[in-house]
Structure formats: C-alpha cells, structure tokens
Amino acid sequence: MIRFEGVSRRYGDRAVVDRVTLEVPTGSICVLLGESGSGKSTLMRMVNRLVEPSAGRVLVSGRDVAQAEPEALRRGIGYVIQSVGLFPHWRVAENIATVPRLLGWAPERAAARVDELLALVGLEPERFRARFPHELSGGQAQRVGLARALAADPPLLLMDEPFSALDPGTRRDLQAELRRIHASTGKTILFVTHDVEEALALADHLAVLEEGRLAAHGRPARVLEDGSDRSVRRLFGEESLAFHRLGTLPAARLARDEDAEDGLPVLPAAASLKQALMLMLEQGADRLAVPAEAGFPGGTLHWADLVRAA
Ligand SMILES: Nc1ncnc2c1ncn2[C@@H]1O[C@H](COP(=O)(O)OP(=O)(O)OP(=O)(O)O)[C@@H](O)[C@H]1O
Numbered sequence: 001m002i003r004f005e006g007v008s009r010r011y012g013d014r015a016v017v018d019r020v021t022l023e024v025p026t027g028s029i030c031v032l033l034g035e036s037g038s039g040k041s042t043l044m045r046m047v048n049r050l051v052e053p054s055a056g057r058v059l060v061s062g063r064d065v066a067q068a069e070p071e072a073l074r075r076g077i078g079y080v081i082q083s084v085g086l087f088p089h090w091r092v093a094e095n096i097a098t099v100p101r102l103l104g105w106a107p108e109r110a111a112a113r114v115d116e117l118l119a120l121v122g123l124e125p126e127r128f129r130a131r132f133p134h135e136l137s138g139g140q141a142q143r144v145g146l147a148r149a150l151a152a153d154p155p156l157l158l159m160d161e162p163f164s165a166l167d168p169g170t171r172r173d174l175q176a177e178l179r180r181i182h183a184s185t186g187k188t189i190l191f192v193t194h195d196v197e198e199a200l201a202l203a204d205h206l207a208v209l210e211e212g213r214l215a216a217h218g219r220p221a222r223v224l225e226d227g228s229d230r231s232v233r234r235l236f237g238e239e240s241l242a243f244h245r246l247g248t249l250p251a252a253r254l255a256r257d258e259d260a261e262d263g264l265p266v267l268p269a270a271a272s273l274k275q276a277l278m279l280m281l282e283q284g285a286d287r288l289a290v291p292a293e294a295g296f297p298g299g300t301l302h303w304a305d306l307v308r309a310a
Contacts, residue, residue, distance in 0.1 A: 001026040001156065001188040002047060007056035008212075009042050017043050018212035019056070025205065026155075029182055029189045033199040033235065034209035040192040043209070044158055047190065048077050060156065075099055078149030078157040078187075082164050084141045086133040092118075092144050093129040099152040117147035120184075122177055139170035146178070150185070159191045163198065175201045196236050200247050208232055221248035242310040247274035251288075252296035254309060260289030260300045269293045273306055280306070 002024040009017040017039040024030040032040040045051040046058050049070045058065045065073055086095045096117055097110040105113070115125040121143040133141060142162060149157055159178075163171045175198060182189060193199055199206060200220055207217040210231040216223045223232060224245040236244050251271045260266075265283045267276055267290050276288055280303060292298030 001061060002030075002190060003059040004043070004046075005057050005059065007043070007046060007053045007058060009039075009046070009051060010054045015054075016212050017046075017053075020209075020212075020214045021056075022207055022214055022217060024188060024190055026188050027186050028204040029179075029191060029202050030205040030207060031199045031203035032190065032192045032207050032209060033196065033203075034194065034215075035235065036194055038209040039212040040194075040209055041160055044160055044190055044192050047156075047158055048074050048079060075102060075152065076154050076156070078154045080142075080145050080149045080157065080159045080162045082161040084133075084145040086141060086144060086148070088133050090132075091129070092131050092133070092136070095133070095144060096148045096151055098148060103152060113151060114147075117150055120150070120181060121147045123147075137170075139166055139174060142166065142174060143177070146174075146181075150181075150187075155188060157187050157189045159189060161192055161194075164193070164195070171198070172201070178202065196244065200244060208235065219248075221245070224248055243274065243277075246277055246306070246310055247272050249273045249309060250296075251276040251301055251306075252290055252293055252298070254305045255290035255296065255299040255301050256305070257297060257299045260287075260298075264289040264300070266291065267301065273309060276301055276306060 004020050004022045007017060007020045008015050020043060032043060034040050042051055046053050047060065047065065049065055093111065093114045096114045100110040100113060114129060118125040118128055123140060123143055136144065145162065163174050166174065179202065191202055203220050206220045206223045208215045208223065208231060215231040216229045224236065224241065233241055249272060251267055251273050254273065265279055265285050265288050267279060267288045269291055270293060279288060280286065286303040288301045290298050290301050
C-alpha cells in the first residue's frame, strides 16, 4: 500500500530522514516508533506531500505521490494529528463533513455519513452532532478528528501522535477503539508515536527510527526478539524488554494440553503472555485456565513455561 524507496530528507547538511526503505502492507497498522526528533513525522508527512523528499520516492498503491496533485492526494488520505485541528466555528457535523462537502456530496448523504461515523467512534449522534469544538473534551475532540479523517472512506489513514495529549485511561480507550475500527474497516494505518506501550497495543508492523534511519522493522515479536538492535533496547528499556516481549506473544500457544482444575483463574480469549503474567500476579496463581480458541486447543498455562518464554 505504502512503499518508501530510499527516502531521505535533508535540512541544510543534516539528513533528518536518511535512506529509509520500508513497505507498509495493505490493511495493516504500521507504527513508526522513535525518540523525539528521530524523523517520524517528517517520514509520515512525505506520504501526503506536506514534506517533499530530497531523495528517493514514496509510492501509494503503486503510484509515485510526486506525480499526484497534492490537494487531490490529500482528499484520498485521512490525516489525524495531536492538536486535532477542528474548525472552531463549525459544528461537529460540519467538521466531520469537510471532505464530503469538498467532494460535492448531497447534504442528506453527508448527514447520514456524519451520524454513521459518530456512532462508529463511540459518540451518540443526537448528543454530539450540533456541538461546537469548545464543547468537547480532549478525548471527544480526538474521536471527532478520527471521524473526520474517515469521512470520505479513504483506504489510508495517517495518524501523527493523535492520542499523546490525552490522559492514560482515555488514551487506552481510544487505542482499543482504533483497533476495533481497524478490524471492521480494514484500513491501512500509518501511526506515529514515541510511546512504546501505545506502539505495542496497536502495531501489526513496527518500524523503529533512530536519527532518521530505520533501525529495525517487522512484526513486534520479531523486533523484540533476543539480541535486538541497540536502539530497540534503548527505546524499550534493557530491564523491561522481556516484559514487553511477553506482550507480543499469544498465551494460548503455551498452554499445556491438560484439563484446567476447577477454580483456576480464566484467561480471556486472545490474551498475551503479558496479560497472563498480570493475572497470575493479581490472583497469586501459578497456573491459569486457557480457553480453546482459533487453532489452539486450550488447557493450562504454567508459570514456569511463561518465565521460560520471556
Ligand atoms: N522544516 C524544518 N527545518 C529544519 N529542521 C526540521 C524541519 N522539520 C523538522 N526538522 C528537524 O528534523 C528532525 C526530525 O523532526 P520530526 O518532527 O520528523 O521528528 P519526530 O521523530 O516526529 O519528533 P517528535 O516526536 O518530537 O515529533 C528534528 O530534529 C527537527 O528539528
């Protein structure tokens, strides 16, 4: 869906993005992770031509974006940023319908789409469609920003630290919401963050940037494997790397094929080994019952097996 081919961006004699080659598979959530100033936003903004590469090229669905007219390109790509950027004097419905109006949709069609999207992002249409941005909390405004980006149903969404200004609880809610929306819409999403927990909560594919270079990329479990790159260890923290790695591994795979005794705490379906560890600690249990799920027969997860996998 998106292909960065040897892309660089220089300011003066400094390359803030340095020869990055990366492919973002169609339908995946790819997270660009790196410290502040590592070049994440610059790389992302080359996709919708807010930044032009000094070298290399960016392809979207096989087409070089340099050949596209910038306004038309941007109408086909949803873009969500930290400061949301809602128009303050427009009601929520008008904000969400920005791109449909530019595309000349009939008012009834745009209104129906607004209500559909408000429901999708977890806001009751009757309560929210006529509000002004200053009548929203930060989390609600960010949901409206997401609805606006989805309005014309673009296949691709760019999200630049969209949840960074929110409190931790709201942030986790919106991460879960985004995963749910992704599962139901199949969009390709490129997501920038410097938060490792957020990256692991969202990523199908993780790309780690360090000083403009791509230090590591792939499925999160692979990026966090033993002996991973120095910048990966630095970002995730030497002492917590094993803990984060457990978050990338499904617990069901390690369950022993034995009937769980009555009374053992039960692990939710699709839980990671990190969730299993947390449940063991919370419940003071060294074994958990694991229900059968897609491809795995279920059984009992033992503390010793979990520790060995870390
Ligand atoms: N227009 C510009 N002119 C000069 N330098 C720039 C320009 N835009 C970005 N930079 C520099 O490029 C580097 C990378 O910036 P970028 O915003 O891509 O980083 P980032 O990883 O997204 O950081 P953050 O997480 O802080 O947003 C920074 O050192 C920044 O100062």
